[in-house]
Amino acid sequence: MRRQQKTDEDLVVEALAGSAAAFEGLLRRYQRPVLSLVTRMVRDPALAEDLAQDAFIRAFRNLGSFDSSRKFKSWLFKIAHNRTIDHLRRRQPREVPLEQTSASGEEMWEVLEAPEEESPHRRAESRELASEVDRALSQLRPSYREVLLLRFQQGLAYHEIAEVTGLPMSSVKVQLHRGRKQLAKLLEAAGLSAPEAFAPKPSPSKAQ
C-alpha cells in the first residue's frame, strides 16, 4: 500500500518541532512552483533563484509566526510575492520592458522544464505553445502576469490570490479578467489562432 503523503500542515508542525526532514519536505514540494513564478516575474533565472531562496529562508525562519488557520501555500507565495515586488519596485527607475530584460528566451527555457509525464514529442510541441504563451505573458504588466500565473498555473482560489497579492478580491477578479483578455489579444496578434500556427517547423539541424 502506498504511504499517504503528509499534508503541508503536518510538515509545518513537524518542522516547528525541529524536524529537518519536514523542512526538506516543504522545500521539495514548493521549490519548483515558487521558482517558476518568480522566474516568470523577473525573467532572469539567476536573480529568480536568489529571490526564491531568500523567500524560502525568510519563510523557514519565521515559520513560528505562520498562522496555521491559513494555507501554508498562500503564505509562502505571499513571501515570494513580497520579495519579487520589492525587487521590481527597486528596479523601477531604470526599468526596461520585461520582454527585454537580461534573460533571452533560450536562457529562460534552460531552467524551465515541461511536465515529466509527457512524451518527448508532445513535450516539444507543448514547448512551442508554452514558449508563445510565455512570450505573450512577458508583455503583460507584472500584476496581470502574476494573478494569471497564481490562478492558472498554481491553481490558487480568488481569495488565496487576494491574500498573496494583498489586493481586494474584486481587484483580483478584475485583474484576472483584464489579464486574460490582453493575453488573448497578444496571442491573436501573434497569429496563433491561425491553423498553421503550430505546424511542425524544420529543426535547424535538418534544415542544414
Next chain:
Amino acid sequence: MKPDHSKDHEMLTSWLAAERAGDDAVAEERLGQIFQGLPLAVPSEAFAARVLAGAGVARRGAARAADLGRQLRPAVAFGLLSAGLASAFLLPLVARLLAEVDPGSTLAAFAGLFAWLTRGSVVVIEVGAALAGYVRMLWLVLTAPPILSTLLVTAAVSTLLIRWLLELLSFHRSASDDRIFYI
C-alpha cells in the same frame, strides 16, 4: 495520421473562442489547461542546501543521528565485551581481597569518614549563610527605584540594539517584508 500539433491549436482556439464569446467559465477552464502545460523552473543542485543552511536547518539531522548511532554500536559492543572479560579475571581477585579484610578496622574507617563529612557540612552551612547575607544586601541595593529603573532602561536599549544588529546582519529590510507577519 493527424499531426499532434492540432491538439495545441485546438486548445488555444477553443480558449480564444470562449474569450470572444464572453464565456468566462469555459475561458478559465481552457486557459487553465494551457497554463498546466507551461514548464516549471528547475532549481540548481545547490538550491536546497543553500536554503536549509540559510534558514539554519540542520541538514538531515535525523540521518546524521542515525549514522552516529551506527558508528557507536561497535564501540558499545567492544565495551561490553571488555567489561565481561575483566569481570571474569577481577571477581576472584576481589573475593580474595574481601576475605582478608578485618571487619573492625573497616567499621572504624567508615566512622571516620562520617565524622569528616559532618564537619564539612557545618562549614558549608556557615559559608551558605554568609553568601545569603550578601545576596540579601545586593537585592536591597538593586531594587532601590533609581538603580532598578536604570537597569531596566539599559536592558531594553541593549535588547533593541542587539535585535537591530541581527536584522542588519541577516537581511536588508523593506516595507513589504513586515506584512508577512500579519497573514
